[in-house]
Amino acid sequence: MTLTEFFHEHPKAALGFSGGVDSSFLLWAGRQAGADIHPYYIKTAFQPEFEHQDALRLCRELGAELTVLELDALADPRVAANPANRCYFCKVGLFGTLSRRALADGYTVLLDGTNASDDAGDRPGMKALQELQVLSPLRLCGLTKAEIRRQSREAGLFTWDKPAYACLATRIPTGEEITLEKLQDTEKAEGYLFSLGFSDFRVRKLGNSARIQLPEDQIPNLMAHRREILTELKNYYKNVLLDLEVRP
Numbered sequence: 172m173t174l175t176e177f178f179h180e181h182p183k184a185a186l187g188f189s190g191g192v193d194s195s196f197l198l199w200a201g202r203q204a205g206a207d208i209h210p211y212y213i214k215t216a217f218q219p220e221f222e223h224q225d226a227l228r229l230c231r232e233l234g235a236e237l238t239v240l241e242l243d244a245l246a247d248p249r250v251a252a253n254p255a256n257r258c259y260f261c262k263v264g265l266f267g268t269l270s271r272r273a274l275a276d277g278y279t280v281l282l283d284g285t286n287a288s289d290d291a292g293d294r295p296g297m298k299a300l301q302e303l304q305v306l307s308p309l310r311l312c313g314l315t316k317a318e319i320r321r322q323s324r325e326a327g328l329f330t331w332d333k334p335a336y337a338c339l340a341t342r343i344p345t346g347e348e349i350t351l352e353k354l355q356d357t358e359k360a361e362g363y364l365f366s367l368g369f370s371d372f373r374v375r376k377l378g379n380s381a382r383i384q385l386p387e388d389q390i391p392n393l394m395a396h397r398r399e400i401l402t403e404l405k406n407y408y409k410n411v412l413l414d415l416e417v418r419p
Contacts, residue, residue: 177308178204184280184306185273186210187266188237189218190226192316193284193309195330196323199233200308209278210237213265215244216351217338219358221365229330238276242268245349250340253349257340259295266303281305288316334371342375356407363403367396380410 178201186201188194188210201208212226223239230237242264245251249260270281283300285307300307309319323331342357343349353376360374360381369392372385381404385393393400393413404411 172312174200174308174312174314175204177312178206178208181206181280181282181306181308183207183278184209184282185269185276185278187269187281187283187305188212188226188230189284190222190224190229190330191284191336192323192330192333193286193319195229195328196319196326197282197284197309198229198235199323199326199328202233202235208235208282209273209276210235211240211269211273212237213240213242213268215242215265216354217244217261217340219336219339219362221362222336225330225333229328232329238272240268240272245351251349253340253343253345253347255345256295257345257349259299261338261340262296262299263303266299266305270303283307285310286316286319287313342373344376347376360404360407364400367400368392374404375414376408377412379408380412381408382412382414384414 182205184201184206186194186198186208188198190212194210198208198210210226210230212223214223226237244261244264247260247264250257250264266281266283273279273281281303283305285297285300286309289310320331339354339357340349343353357374357376361372364372364374369385369389372383372389375382375384383393390413401411
């Protein structure tokens with residue numbers, strides 16, 4: 172099945188839109204196919220503000236109307252407790268919110284940007300999508316991340332080379348309570364590193380310390396800005412550590 176065929180079968184749908192590579196391409200493809208595909212961005216403390224701004228920019232460039240919904244994800248104690256299956260409860264909250272608003276707007280089909288490179292396995296988030304009957308056209312049509320980036324570049328989408336960016340909650344160890352302060356500290360720390368030109372990195376919380384993970388070829392730049400980084404990140408963490416083993 173091609174995306175064009177998919178949208179001929181589902182000409183009207185609501186899209187859980189993040190402003191990332193996959194959902195941006197899916198929105199573009201749906202509009203190219205003539206489908207009534209409406210993007211919904213669910214704003215929580217788990218997403219940094221730049222994701223929201225990217226979502227707004229992409230929709231402006233495509234001429235699509237973006238609906239922004241607010242959700243206090245931490246109001247669900249099962250999410251805040253941060254168990255191993257936290258993503259399941261989070262997705263239920265996100266797409267439950269989307270489903271209710273989309274239905275009120277006249278949309279009964281829900282889409283997300285999961286692609287064929289994403290390993291479904293036993294991932295809790297995937298289980299939630301299946302239970303909520305959310306369709307993943309990119310996955311159904313066999314489109315991998317590399318292919319989506321290639322076609323996005325050809326389509327002129329600025330998101331074609333946007334780095335993958337998991338939600339801020341993934342920086343907090345499983346089993347440790349997620350708080351708004353911890354999420355905000357993470358966003359500020361990573362925002363500062365972004366401002367210095369770093370990409371494809373993570374600032375993970377380890378006790379009271381920041382554990383920086385980044386590609387090996389960016390370590391020289393990190394050392395060149397060592398003092399500035401220490402000064403800034405110690406506003407949020409007691410210690411700042413560099414992980415030499417694990418990439419983001």
